[in-house]
Ligand SMILES: Nc1ncnc2c1ncn2[C@@H]1O[C@H](COP(=O)(O)OP(=O)(O)OP(=O)(O)O)[C@@H](O)[C@H]1O
């Protein structure tokens with residue numbers, strides 16, 4: 517089928533988050549890991565390409581995103597969605613702005629919107645300021661993120677240094693007036709030369725208004741949630757025929773492994789809750805990994821019964837992470853942990869693991885790449901923004917869930933496992 521909406525996500529958990537929310541409407545969503553090396557074949561109306569570009573150097577992120585754009589164009593897409601984190605994670609150099617401007621230039625677009633809001637997960641935007649629950653972004657646990665600490669909550673201030681063209685705001689008072697009022701505001705800003713418009717949203721109703729007003733833009737940007745209304749809007753506009761979601765749930769109960777490289781407050785609570793169930797667990801220590809390599813972890817794993825779904829985690833308190841980063845360097849510490857968790861994933865698969873629960877975006881990228889999967893089928897949603905996915909890992913059918921650091925409730929790991937047993 518010709519692709520209607522071509523989506524590019526800057527990390528793997530973000531890609532499954534977006535694909536899961538698009539699939540809520542019952543449409544078939546196809547998720548590719550990285551830019552496919554083959555020309556488009558067997559495409560779906562909604563195609564998502566997962567990149568691992570959030571913390572990549574700007575030039576690399578731009579080049580990979582443009583390659584993804586070319587593939588999606590070849591699949592027939594004329595509308596595009598650039599998905600970044602609902603907490604607007606970017607390094608000080610920033611990839612969100614430069615990637616958006618490169619996409620706009622390639623598409624001949626003179627304006628786009630920025631809406632990372634995800635109300636079901638507590639992310640809302642008011643007067644251009646991003647809130648996590650009741651706290652401004654910069655006062656939320658995101659201020660301590662190991663790779664992209666967020667120390668400002670104002671999206672215009674975060675975006676301005678990242679782009680060449682002017683940044684503006686369409687605030688909640690406009691959004692509350694509906695899609696026509698928002699379109700008028702966007703037109704007025706365009707007349708003033710404003711290319712980058714942050715749009716407030718505090719509820720799913722606001723997201724419906726924004727999607728309706730922006731559905732004809734060649735490029736929309738945001739978190740996953742603002743894309744959620746698009747399939748229904750496109751169906752209503754007669755852009756594609758109804759088709760059923762075809763992901764069958766394979767029978768993959770039994771063996772499992774949980775791998776956590778996320779240090780977010782929610783993941784740390786999930787790790788503790790899972791350990792409290794009495795499940796076997798191993799904590800990785802980045803300093804020890806730097807000294808002795810991953811063999812001790814692999815030996816521990818080899819001795820485990822995978823029907824008990826063991827947990828391997830590096831998740832640690834911010835002070836501990838900072839201490840390790842000061843000794844090893846931020847990127848080096850992250851890579852050591854990611855590399856070890858990826859090796860554990862491969863070893864677990866070869867020991868017979870068929871369900872993989874992975875926490876953390878960067879971690880998910882490393883694990884998914886190691887498993888050698890190139891396409892994910894979207895299955896049941898475990899928590900808002902976290903679906904099970906099914907894929908083939910070098911001849912083995914497996915289920916994989918990639919959990920964003922901040923998503924899910926405390927019992928997420930056990931809930932994810934039981935979901936495939938229902
Ligand atoms: N104990 C540790 N010491 C140093 N770095 C660590 C430690 N544990 C994890 N890391 C690194 O921190 C980074 C965590 O990023 P990751 O994207 O996996 O999680 P997250 O940011 O919580 O998730 P998301 O991007 O979905 O919000 C990874 O690069 C990981 O390797």
Ligand SMILES: O=C(O)[C@@H](O)C(=O)CO
Nearest residue numbers: 529530533601602877920
């Ligand atoms: O938007 C989010 O918060 C997630 O999809 C994500 O990008 C996690 O890395």
